[in-house]
Amino acid sequence: MQTSFTKEQLEDADLAVSEKILRSCVHCGFCTATCPTYVLEGDELDSPRGRIYLIKEMFEQGRPASAEIVTHIDRCLSCLACMTTCPSGVNYMHLVDHARAHIEETYGRPLGDRLIRMMLAAILPYPHRFSSVLRVASLLKPLANFLPRPGRGRKTPSLFDRLAAMAELAPRKLPRRDCEQARVFAPRGERRGRVALLAGCAQQVLNPAINAAAIRLLTRNGIEVVLADDETCCGALVHHLGRKGQALGFARANIDAWSRAHVDAILVTASGCGTTVKDYGFMLRDDPLYAEKAAEISGRARDISEYLAELDLQPRSPKPFTVAYHAACSLQHGQQITDLPKRLLKAAGFSVRDVPEGHICCGSAGTYNILQPFFANRLKRRKLANIEKLRPDLIAAGNIGCMTQLAGGTEIPILHTVELLDWADGGPMPLQIAKRGA
Ligand code: SF4
Numbered sequence: 507m508q509t510s511f512t513k514e515q516l517e518d519a520d521l522a523v524s525e526k527i528l529r530s531c532v533h534c535g536f537c538t539a540t541c542p543t544y545v546l547e548g549d550e551l552d553s554p555r556g557r558i559y560l561i562k563e564m565f566e567q568g569r570p571a572s573a574e575i576v577t578h579i580d581r582c583l584s585c586l587a588c589m590t591t592c593p594s595g596v597n598y599m600h601l602v603d604h605a606r607a608h609i610e611e612t613y614g615r616p617l618g619d620r621l622i623r624m625m626l627a628a629i630l631p632y633p634h635r636f637s638s639v640l641r642v643a644s645l646l647k648p649l650a651n652f653l654p655r656p657g658r659g660r661k662t663p664s665l666f667d668r669l670a671a672m673a674e675l676a677p678r679k680l681p682r683r684d685c686e687q688a689r690v691f692a693p694r695g696e697r698r699g700r701v702a703l704l705a706g707c708a709q710q711v712l713n714p715a716i717n718a719a720a721i722r723l724l725t726r727n728g729i730e731v732v733l734a735d736d737e738t739c740c741g742a743l744v745h746h747l748g749r750k751g752q753a754l755g756f757a758r759a760n761i762d763a764w765s766r767a768h769v770d771a772i773l774v775t776a777s778g779c780g781t782t783v784k785d786y787g788f789m790l791r792d793d794p795l796y797a798e799k800a801a802e803i804s805g806r807a808r809d810i811s812e813y814l815a816e817l818d819l820q821p822r823s824p825k826p827f828t829v830a831y832h833a834a835c836s837l838q839h840g841q842q843i844t845d846l847p848k849r850l851l852k853a854a855g856f857s858v859r860d861v862p863e864g865h866i867c868c869g870s871a872g873t874y875n876i877l878q879p880f881f882a883n884r885l886k887r888r889k890l891a892n893i894e895k896l897r898p899d900l901i902a903a904g905n906i907g908c909m910t911q912l913a914g915g916t917e918i919p920i921l922h923t924v925e926l927l928d929w930a931d932g933g934p935m936p937l938q939i940a941k942r943g944a
């Protein structure tokens with residue numbers, strides 16, 4: 507794609523990166539076929555190619571973001587299906603991240619929009635705040651029925667639609683969080699490695715059983731696990747809201763925390779977080795104090811499935827259940843991890859089925875299901891219909907966001923891949939399955 511930036515404009519390092527990305531797009535349009543919003547709407551401006559044009563125009567003209575650009579960028583899920591499809595290797599992730607930061611700096615959002623974004627950024631990354639808010643939300647959940655129903659609402663959602671979406675997503679009851687008492691978990695037998703496990707801000711509140719299962723499985727297989735002191739949210743949630751400064755602050759704090767922990771690898775059980783931690787090197791590339799450390803930490807970050815695959819697990823108690831494997835976008839498109847989790851589940855005795863249209867997002871996408879309930883709910887229904895066609899006993903996924911998004915719409919138990927692997931390795935039966943008397 508031809509671009510027309512001035513020499514002065516290209517002195518801005520961020521703009522120079524985006525210009526290179528823009529030039530790599532040959533506008534073939536292959537990406538449109540796998541873009542969830544284009545599949546739903548058929549509108550070029552809601553496709554990757556359309557968004558790339560809008561971003562190019564905004565940056566070339568050096569102007570503040572317009573309402574039109576904001577509408578179409580906000581509707582983008584950052585699912586990165588377009589990156590998997592693109593034959594020219596266009597790095598849409600870095601381009602849209604830059605566009606979101608520019609929008610945040612230059613666009614005056616309507617009051618309701620501003621308020622909800624401020625609220626999400628002030629609550630979600632902080633587990634104690636998030637947990638207190640969820641406790642109140644679960645008490646108010648019955649009232650959600652009286653709020654306007656998202657999905658049947660507007661394409662451009664009101665504050666009400668978003669509050670209703672939030673109430674719908676809140677669990678009826680919060681699980682107890684007791685796994686953060688200890689910070690170091692000793693391995694059984696000979697020590698084969700030492701890793702840091704990212705606790706994850708939303709995940710440790712919504713489903714602490716995931717990291718508990720990861721810790722059991724790792725330590726049972728000779729790996730010492732550390733929950734690093736002073737670790738924070740990975741920054742993904744605020745990064746996708748365009749709040750660059752806040753996201754970089756989280757990244758720096760984590761880099762310091764993990765550098766002090768002296769570990770072989772940093773393991774992540776929420777793939778949305780993993781994609782961001784693996785991108786710290788790029789995010790902090792111009793920071794003289796952190797660039798090198800950030801690249802080093804990103805190089806050591808692994809999704810839990812990548813690390814487990816290297817351990818050559820020998821499941822002690824294989825499970826003969828049929829599992830629909832839901833591929834989280836951040837895992838399959840963000841990190842290009844597609845077969846590993848399925849191979850691990852099969853080796854653990856599960857019969858694993860691929861979900862039709864598995865490349866299309868479930869609509870979760872960080873805070874997307876709160877900010878864009880109209881699109882998120884359509885994608886959720888589509889995903890669940892595809893899953894239910896398989897008539898599985900269980901659904902496995904590698905990202906808490908997807909698990910929360912899908913949980914409200916199906917009776918089929920949804921578990922993290924690592925919970926199933928721990929169970930097959932001699933760990934306790936996951937609570938969700940135990941409750942059903944499997
Ligand atoms: S597939 Fe890649 S090169 Fe083609 S239009 Fe989409 S982003 Fe551009």
Ligand code: SF4
Nearest residue numbers: 541582583585586588
């Ligand atoms: S990230 Fe996903 S929603 Fe956004 S343009 Fe790419 S495919 Fe479409």
